[in-house]
Amino acid sequence: MKTSICDQYGIDFPLFAFSHCRDVVAAVTNAGGLGVLGGTAFTPEALEQELNWIDEQVRGKPYGVDIIVPAKFEGKGEKLEAGALVDRIPAEYREFVTELLASHDIPDDHKRRVGGSSLSGDTGEALLEVALRHPIKLMANALGVPPPYMIEAGQSSGVPVAALVGAREHALKQVAAGVDLIIAQGTEAGGHCGEVSTLVLVPEVLDALAEVGSDIPVLAAGGIVTGRQMAACVAMGAAGAWTGSVWLTTEEAETAPHTVQKMLTATSRDTIRSAGRTGKPSRQLVSDWTNAWAPNPGGQKPLPLPLQSMLVEPTLRRIDKLAASGHPGAQELATYFVGQGVGLMNKVKPARTVVLEFIEDYLAAAQRLSDSVPD
Ligand SMILES: Cc1cc2nc3c(=O)[nH]c(=O)nc-3n(C[C@H](O)[C@H](O)[C@H](O)COP(=O)(O)O)c2cc1C
Numbered sequence: 001m002k003t004s005i006c007d008q009y010g011i012d013f014p015l016f017a018f019s020h021c022r023d024v025v026a027a028v029t030n031a032g033g034l035g036v037l038g039g040t041a042f043t044p045e046a047l048e049q050e051l052n053w054i055d056e057q058v059r060g061k062p063y064g065v066d067i068i069v070p071a072k073f074e075g076k077g078e079k080l081e082a083g084a085l086v087d088r089i090p091a092e093y094r095e096f097v098t099e100l101l102a103s104h105d106i107p108d109d110h111k112r113r114v115g116g117s118s119l120s121g122d123t124g125e126a127l128l129e130v131a132l133r134h135p136i137k138l139m140a141n142a143l144g145v146p147p148p149y150m151i152e153a154g155q156s157s158g159v160p161v162a163a164l165v166g167a168r169e170h171a172l173k174q175v176a177a178g179v180d181l182i183i184a185q186g187t188e189a190g191g192h193c194g195e196v197s198t199l200v201l202v203p204e205v206l207d208a209l210a211e212v213g214s215d216i217p218v219l220a221a222g223g224i225v226t227g228r229q230m231a232a233c234v235a236m237g238a239a240g241a242w243t244g245s246v247w248l249t250t251e252e253a254e255t256a257p258h259t260v261q262k263m264l265t266a267t268s269r270d271t272i273r274s275a276g277r278t279g280k281p282s283r284q285l286v287s288d289w290t291n292a293w294a295p296n297p298g299g300q301k302p303l304p305l306p307l308q309s310m311l312v313e314p315t316l317r318r319i320d321k322l323a324a325s326g327h328p329g330a331q332e333l334a335t336y337f338v339g340q341g342v343g344l345m346n347k348v349k350p351a352r353t354v355v356l357e358f359i360e361d362y363l364a365a366a367q368r369l370s371d372s373v374p375d
Contacts, residue, residue: 001013001014003239003240004217004239005217005239005240008160008217009034009062009137009138010061010062010137011032011033011034011062012032012033013032013033013240013355013358013359013362014033014034014219014234014239014240014241015028015032015033015034015230015240015241015243015355015358016033016034016036016064016183016219016240016241016242016243017033017034017035017036017243017244017246017247017351018036018038018066018140018242018243018244018247019035019036019037019038019244019247019253020037020038020041020254021247021252021253021254022037022050022053022054022057023252023253023351024247024250024252024253024351025037025054025063026053026054026057026058026063027250027252027350027351027352027355028247028351028352028355029054029058029061029062029063030057030058030061030352031351031352031355031356032355032359033355033358034062034063034064034137034138035054035058035063035064036063036064036065036066036138036140037050037051037054037063037064037065037066038066039065039066039067039127039131040066040067040068040123040124040127042127043123044123044126044127044129044130047065047127047130047131048130048133051065051130051131051133051134051136052134054134055134055135060135062137062138063136063137063138064136064137064138064139064140064162065127065131065134065136065138065139065140066139066140066141066142067124067127067128067131067139067140067141067150068124068141068142068143069124069141069143069144069146069147069150070143070144070280070305070306071143071144071145072143072144072305073304073305073306074088074279074303074304074305074306074307075088085306085307085310086114086310088307089114089303089307089310089311090303093300093303093311094114094311096292096300097311097312097315100288100289100292100333101315101329101333103329104288104329104330104332104333105327105328105329106318106319106322106327106329106330106333109318114310114311114314124147124150125147125149128149128150128153132153132157132159136159137159137160138159138160138162138181139153139154139159139160139161139162140161140162140163140164140181140183141161141162141163141164142163142164142191142192143164143192143280145163145173145174145177146161146163146177146179151177151178151179154178154180155178160180160181161178161179161180161181162179162180162181162182162183162219163177163179163181163182163183164183164185164221164242165182165183165184165185165194165205166184166185166186166187166193166194166195166196166201167194167196167201168201168204168205168208169208170194171184171205171208171209171218172208172209172212175209175212175214175216179216180216181216181217181218181219182205182209182216182217182218182219183218183219183221183242184198184201184202184204184205184206184218184219184220184221184238185198185201185221185222185242186198186199186200186201186202186220186221186222186223187222187273187283188222188223188283188339188340188341189221189222189223189244189245189283189339190244190245190248190271190282190283190284190337190338190339190341190342191244191282191283191337191339192278192280192281192282193222193273193281193282193283193339195273197222197223198220198221198222198223198224198233199232199236201222202218202220202233202236202237202238203236203237205218206218206236206237206238217239217240218237218238218239219238219239219240219241219242220233220234220236220238220240220241220242221241221242221243221244222339223339223340223341224241224242224243224246224341225243225245225246225341225344225345226344226357226358226361227357227358227359227360227361227362227363227364227365228361228362228364228365229241229341230358230361230362231361231362231365231366231369232365235369244337244339245337245338245339245341245342245345246341246345246354247351247354248260248263248336248338248345249263249264249345249347249348249349250348250349250350250351250354251348251349251350251351252350252351253351255336256320256321256323256324256334256336257324258320258323258324258330258331258334259285259320259323259334259335259336260348262285262287262334263285263336263338263342263345264345264346264347264348266285266338266342266343266345267342267343268340268341268342268343268344269343270285270286270342270343271283271284271285271286271338271339271340271342272284272286272290272296274290274293274294274295274296274302275293275294275302275308276289276290276292276293276294276299276300276302276308276312277290277308277309277312277313277316277335277337278305278306278308278309279302279303279304279305279306279307279308279309280305282337283337283338283339283340284335284336284337284338285334285335285336285338285342286335287332287333287334287335288332288333289316289319289333289334289335290335316335319333319334320334
């Protein structure tokens with residue numbers, strides 16, 4: 001394909017792949033798309049190692065880094081001492097998790113620690129410094145307008161800044177803040193998402209940008225796991241697709257093994273948008289864990305970001321390990337971020353194959369569109 005976004009980013013096919021796994025990032029980039037490493041959960045030292053490895057694998061081909069710096073979070077601007085946020089987790093919430101585990105035959109692990117959260121936003125600047133020492137072609141941010149240091153770093157380094165949005169008005173705020181690329185992410189998406197579907201959000205955002213005279217490119221995201229869906233979004237005016245879920249069941253992904261099995265058999269109705277993982281609504285696989293938290297009827301109201309993820313992430317990791325060893329209660333509780341496209345993800349494949357299938361499916365869809373237009 002030759003489109004302006006392909007020229008701008010030096011890619012063959014405008015398929016952007018968000019993944020926490022460096023192997024997926026390198027495989028997508030080497031197959032002609034653009035891999036984006038989710039960097040938030042790494043320490044700056046670990047991110048440096050991951051990016052060194054990617055540099056060796058892609059040898060100058062383009063890739064990006066995503067660093068979430070939430071615009072709003074508990075404790076923001078209070079300059080808290082380490083551990084002070086932990087003290088804000090009420091005792092009854094720790095008790096609630098203990099009881100939920102007990103009801104699934106999982107004894108409380110007294111070593112279980114609530115701990116720091118990668119969503120507290122406090123490592124964002126250090127991670128960005130590391131990323132900018134590498135030949136990245138894109139930096140992305142989610143959960144609000146990027147912090148001024150990210151916009152400034154983008155301007156001074158010439159690396160475009162992308163922002164995820166789930167609503168028309170958020171796209172306008174991002175344009176006013178100076179981002180270079182909008183990712184219009186519908187509610188179908190895995191991870192944090194809004195309430196508007198991709199099919200409605202993409203044209204809404206494109207129209208809103210046109211009204212303010214902005215021609216910055218818009219990528220479509222949310223539920224896109226095939227080339228035909230990508231073609232539909234390009235037909236609506238998107239410059240390409242930004243994807244996350246589809247890489248979770250690739251050979252390269254580091255998704256917990258039991259969760260992969262759940263994803264392969266899940267239907268598009270087996271996800272829920274719940275704040276029970278991070279404190280902000282995010283789409284995940286339905287499980288006994290998500291059922292225990294609001295908005296599920298009778299569920300516990302989650303704590304705000306990042307307290308909820310500080311409370312639950314170590315436990316969810318322990319659940320994954322127990323589920324992998326065959327513990328039935330843990331298998332009922334196991335969950336992970338994934339979008340509604342999970343219903344179409346039925347086979348483990350190499351990431352490169354996923355890209356090649358996207359291209360084939362995209363071309364067939366484009367042909368169907370073209371055939372539908374009279375000569
Ligand atoms: C497991 C997982 C983790 C995610 N984590 C982040 C993240 O750290 N930063 C971010 O900007 N987006 C994150 N996202 C959202 C993706 O960037 C992307 O917008 C979304 O996956 C697109 O929808 P899809 O899952 O239907 O492809 C995550 C998505 C998934 C599935």
